[in-house]
Amino acid sequence: MLRTAIAVLLVSLSIGVGRAETQTPIRFGLTAVIVQEHLRFLDRWALYLSNKMDRPVKFVRRKSYREVMDLLEAGRLDFAWICGFPFVQPRDPEFLELLAVPVYKGKPLYNSYIIVPKDSPYRTLDDLKGKVFAFSDPESNSGFLYPQFLLATRGTKPQNFFRQTFFTYNHAETVEAVADQVADGGAVDSYIWEYLQILRPEIAARTRVIKISPAFGFPPLVSSKRTEAKAVERMKSVLLGMSEEPEGRQFLAGFKLDAFGDFPPELFDGIGQMANDTRKALLWLASAEKRVPSETSRK
Amino acid sequence: MKFSLLRKWRLSLSVKFALAITLIVAGVAFTIGAVIVVQDWRRFHAELEEKVLLLARSVAVTAPEAILRNDYWSLYRSLKKMAQPETGDIRATRVVTAMVLDPEGRVLAHLQPKQHPLRLPLIPGDEDEARLLEAATSARSPTVLGGGGVGAEGYLEGMIPLYSDEKLLGVLRVRISTYELFLKARYSALLVLGLAAGLVILGSLLGVVISRRMVKPLTAITRGLEAVRQGKLMDVSTVPVLRDDELGRLAASFNEMATELAEKKELEEQIAVSEKLMSLGRISAGVAHEVNNPLAGLLNCIDTIKKHPEDRELMERYLPVLEKGLNRIKNIVQSLLVELRVEDAREESGLTCLEDLKGIVEAEINGRAIHLVWENNLDDRIRVHSRQVQQVVLNLLKNAVQVVPEGGTVTFRSFQDGNCVMLEVDDDGPGIPPEHRSQLFDPFFTTKPNGTGLGLWIVYRLVESMRGVIEVESEVGTGTQFLVTLPATEVRA
Numbered sequence: 001m002l003r004t005a006i007a008v009l010l011v012s013l014s015i016g017v018g019r020a021e022t023q024t025p026i027r028f029g030l031t032a033v034i035v036q037e038h039l040r041f042l043d044r045w046a047l048y049l050s051n052k053m054d055r056p057v058k059f060v061r062r063k064s065y066r067e068v069m070d071l072l073e074a075g076r077l078d079f080a081w082i083c084g085f086p087f088v089q090p091r092d093p094e095f096l097e098l099l100a101v102p103v104y105k106g107k108p109l110y111n112s113y114i115i116v117p118k119d120s121p122y123r124t125l126d127d128l129k130g131k132v133f134a135f136s137d138p139e140s141n142s143g144f145l146y147p148q149f150l151l152a153t154r155g156t157k158p159q160n161f162f163r164q165t166f167f168t169y170n171h172a173e174t175v176e177a178v179a180d181q182v183a184d185g186g187a188v189d190s191y192i193w194e195y196l197q198i199l200r201p202e203i204a205a206r207t208r209v210i211k212i213s214p215a216f217g218f219p220p221l222v223s224s225k226r227t228e229a230k231a232v233e234r235m236k237s238v239l240l241g242m243s244e245e246p247e248g249r250q251f252l253a254g255f256k257l258d259a260f261g262d263f264p265p266e267l268f269d270g271i272g273q274m275a276n277d278t279r280k281a282l283l284w285l286a287s288a289e290k291r292v293p294s295e296t297s298r299k
Numbered sequence: 300m301k302f303s304l305l306r307k308w309r310l311s312l313s314v315k316f317a318l319a320i321t322l323i324v325a326g327v328a329f330t331i332g333a334v335i336v337v338q339d340w341r342r343f344h345a346e347l348e349e350k351v352l353l354l355a356r357s358v359a360v361t362a363p364e365a366i367l368r369n370d371y372w373s374l375y376r377s378l379k380k381m382a383q384p385e386t387g388d389i390r391a392t393r394v395v396t397a398m399v400l401d402p403e404g405r406v407l408a409h410l411q412p413k414q415h416p417l418r419l420p421l422i423p424g425d426e427d428e429a430r431l432l433e434a435a436t437s438a439r440s441p442t443v444l445g446g447g448g449v450g451a452e453g454y455l456e457g458m459i460p461l462y463s464d465e466k467l468l469g470v471l472r473v474r475i476s477t478y479e480l481f482l483k484a485r486y487s488a489l490l491v492l493g494l495a496a497g498l499v500i501l502g503s504l505l506g507v508v509i510s511r512r513m514v515k516p517l518t519a520i521t522r523g524l525e526a527v528r529q530g531k532l533m534d535v536s537t538v539p540v541l542r543d544d545e546l547g548r549l550a551a552s553f554n555e556m557a558t559e560l561a562e563k564k565e566l567e568e569q570i571a572v573s574e575k576l577m578s579l580g581r582i583s584a585g586v587a588h589e590v591n592n593p594l595a596g597l598l599n600c601i602d603t604i605k606k607h608p609e610d611r612e613l614m615e616r617y618l619p620v621l622e623k624g625l626n627r628i629k630n631i632v633q634s635l636l637v638e639l640r641v642e643d644a645r646e647e648s649g650l651t652c653l654e655d656l657k658g659i660v661e662a663e664i665n666g667r668a669i670h671l672v673w674e675n676n677l678d679d680r681i682r683v684h685s686r687q688v689q690q691v692v693l694n695l696l697k698n699a700v701q702v703v704p705e706g707g708t709v710t711f712r713s714f715q716d717g718n719c720v721m722l723e724v725d726d727d728g729p730g731i732p733p734e735h736r737s738q739l740f741d742p743f744f745t746t747k748p749n750g751t752g753l754g755l756w757i758v759y760r761l762v763e764s765m766r767g768v769i770e771v772e773s774e775v776g777t778g779t780q781f782l783v784t785l786p787a788t789e790v791r792a
Contacts (some may be wrong), residue, residue, distance in 0.1 A: 132417045134372065164418045166371045173372065181413040182375050217517075 011197035013236050025056040026231065029068045029080030032137060033219035034255065035195055036061060045251050052238040053231070063169050065139040073098060078227040079235060083219045085141035087265075088272035093281035095176045099221040099232065100239045100260040104191055108263050110218045111190040112142030114150075114211035115174075125150060125185075125211055133162040134174045134183035141271050144173055146213045147187040149274050158222060172196060172203075179206035191218070195256050221260065236262070312517065316510030317503060324502025328495035336488045343480045344455075348443045350392060351457035354381055355441070355473040360401055362471055366407060370418055373407035374399050381473070382410055393476040395454050399461070401469045404436050431456055435470045445477070453477035503547035516540075516550045523557055530564075578741065582635075585743030589631050589751070593624035634753040635742075652685040653677070653692060653713065658695045660709075669703055672710040679739040681720060681787045687761045688785070694754045695724040695781050701747065702779075705760070720785045725777040731771070739771065 028049070030036055042059060049057040060077060062068045065086050071077045073095055087096065101108040116122040122131075125147075135158075136143025144167075151161050158165050166183070168174045171192035178186040190212070196204035221239065223232045242248030243259035252259060358377045365374045382394035382543055398409040400421055409415035415422075423429040427446050434444055438458045447453045462469060519539070540550045555612040600617040607613050660671060692711065699709045703726050710725040731739065738744045741758040745752035762769045767785040 128488070164371070166369065166417075168372045175375070177372055177375070180375070182372070182408075182417065185414075 003208050023055045025058040026050075026053060026079065026235070027060050027077045028057055029060045029071060029082075030064070031062070031065050031079040031080070031082055031219075032140075033081055033083050033189065033192075035172055035192060035199070036170075037172070038254075045254075047239060048247060048251060049235075051224050053234055055231075059178075069139070072222070072224055075224060075226045077222050077224060077257045078231065079221065081219065083137070083140050083142075084217045084268045084271040085145045086221055087222065088268050088275060095225050096222045097225060097232070098263070098265050099223045099236055101220045101254070101263040103258040103261045104218055104256075106258060107215070108218045108261055108264045109215040109230075110142065111215055111298050112146035112213035113188050113190050113193050113209045114147060114185060115178050115188060115193065115207040115209050116185045117178055118206050118208045120181075120184065120208075122185065123210055127210075128185040129161055130163050131184035132166075132182070133158065134177040134186035135165060135167050135168050136174045136186075136188060138167060140171075140189070140191040141216055141219075141274075142213070143187050143280060145173060145180060145271070145275060146216075148282075149278045150211075151276045152285070156279075157282060157285060172200075175207055176203050179203045189219075191256075197288050198256070214270065216271050217263075220266065220268070224230050233272050249281060258287075303727055313507070313510040313514040313516070315460055316513060317506035320506030320509065321499060321503035323475055324506075325499045328498040328502075332488075332491035332495045335491050336484065339487050340480075340484045344477075345481055347392065347475065347477060347480055348457075351443060351455050351473055351475050352441055352459070354394070354475065355397075355457040355459045358397070358399075358473070359459045359461060359471050363461050363468050366399070366401075366461065366468045367463060371408055375410075378408055378410050392479055395474045395476050397471075397473045397569050399469055399471050400432075400435065402436065402467050404432060407469055431472075434458065435464070435472050438470060446552040447477075449477075451476075451478045451479055451481070453481055500542075513546065516546045520550060520553045521554060527557065527560060545736065582742050586631065586635065586754070589743065590628050597621055597624045615693075631751060631753070634751060634757060651679050652689055656689060656693050656696065659693060660700060660711075663697055663700050668705045669700060670706075670708040672708060672712075674710070674712045674714075676714045677720065678715065681715065682719060683785065683787065684765055687765055691758050691761050691783060692722055692724070694758045698754060699724055699726040699728065699779075702726060704728065715787070716784075720787050722783040722785070724781045725778060726780075730775040730777055730779055732775055736771070736773070756761055 026049075028046075030042070032037040036042070046057050046059055060068075062071065063217075065083055068077070068080055068082060069086050072080055072082075073091075075095075081252055087098070106112055114125055116128070122128055127136060133147070135147070137157065139146055148158060151157055154161075166177075168177055171189045174183075174188045175193060177183045186207075193204060193207075193209070223235065239260040240262060242252055324521045350675075358381050361377055362374060365371075365377070373465070378397045378399070382397055384393070394410070396410050398415065399407040401407055403420070405418055405420050406415045407417070409417075409421075423432045431444060431446065434442065435456075435458045439459065442458045444456050444458070446456070447455070452763040454474050454476050456472055459471045459761060461471055516539070519707050540547050540554070597620075600621055604614060604617055657671075657673055664671065694709060696709065703709055707727050708725075710723070712721075712725070714721050733746075735746065740755050741752075742756040743752035744756075759769060762783055762785070765785050767783055770782045770784075771779065772782070773779040
């Protein structure tokens, strides 16, 4: 009895050691596009992916999107779950490939929400003029690009329109900043805001949405061009197949997602267009400020 | 103060003892209690001061970097995290507020962001707040200040100026409530108070027991002394001797004294009885002697007259002798009956009756060179048994006149002293030798050849019958003074 137990232990050890030695782990970058605080849930998902890939999958977390993008560029990540805004940024040479797009409420789309404290009097973005505003990440579509775009179309920019802005680098914390009234308003990912309404209502329920953006492509999962094609293929089929089997559906339910789907990169053209428009508007604003500094400063 | 109050209240010794013990125990207990409470408070306060600085330091470590990066969100987050109550810590202190201000006093982060918006100058709510803001913006090293009083509003504020490369970036302020400290101190104060009260109750019970035990024999002795004072010596019950201490010895010696007194009284009574018998015997013997002497002569005369019935000359010679002898017997018997006689004459009158005596005394002097001083200062409205008083004064004056030599002085003085009538008879005669003094008032005691020895005895009996007192002061060669004190019956208005 004891002998068999030892034998089994030895076998399992040799398998473990063999795997660790022969197979380098798959490095999977995560960003604030998902709620990262549920560590045990993410650990279980990592284990699920490892089993499906027959290789250990390791999540790599960084504070900002920029850091994750830098790691991708440096080839130190195989996969990553990033935001649509960094994805549409021009890259030369291209080092990313679209892997999968989450399907949320039946569509691969989400919105940016402009939120304010629930008991505040603010009804429109204009009410927030001269107030404090919280952004999520400087490279977030919903948490920065969209409000920046809104202001740019009004001929102004955040540092002029708001009295003070700050970055929380996390959609969930933007919600918290608005709920605590550290900020009078904030821009967040609709998916995260709704996710928090269910999981952390004590924070999210203290905020109110005053503006909903048009639909944008949901923050996508990408692969590095340096990742071997076989692994990319396998990861893609694993992700896309999650909705087909019970365990995968459990994880999708944990994310409040329907599935991971295969969509063309054109899904993110809307973000690209908005980024372009914003950049142009800001350039124009900068030149206008140079011409008439006093006029813009009055705004 | 305390004891004068007790005296005023006329409290018994046992109550005083018990009160004194209670007061002492209460004083000690409450003093110690107060010291403990104050020390507790100081210790808790010092702990809390350390704690508030510790809390502030936990934020101050990362704050400068966040300020430099304009990362207001992480500044706020670190304040919020610090303010979160440590779960499971029963000694948790409540963070009332916390903030980071820039050197100009603008808010970089505040735990109440709604009331104190980001990047706007902090507006102090009241004078206290303004004082703290002033202190915070001028603080150059970690400081702890208090405010808000002692109760629910009390707080301690720790201020840490934030530097980066010796440049002042702002100040971190953390304010914790001292309410828990107050509650803790109040709890320990109540506990100490309760203990002290318990001690006081125990102490007073002990005091009652001790004082009872101490005072009980004293009360018994007092009762015994009261009985002794009233002369009821037979009523004195023995005081129980409970212990072998001062009180026990006091009880024992009191018992001995009471026994001795009782024995002495018994003895005195026996002596009095035997003295009465003795004086009765003396009177009988005196009467027998005084009556017998003339009787023998008288019987002899009668015998002789019987033998010679025809002898007229004999009859004429013996009849005066017979008469004189019978008169003498009659006098003696009358004197002996003086008390019966005065009983019959209980008439009261003023004191002018004394003036009647002056003539009698002058007749008694009968031309001898004796100076009589007469000072009758009595109010006639005072009522006395005049016949008795006259008799007393007359007897004394007669004696005085008889003993005073030629050229001597006899003084009569009468006056009123309160409710008493004082009668004084002085002479500057030879005085009474000490060996005679104890027999002075005995019947038939006389130093005069023809005296009956009943004069002073009568005085004594009369004074006694009027509930008065007679005192004698005499010095051989200087003179004698008799002083009679009589209660005045009445003063007629």
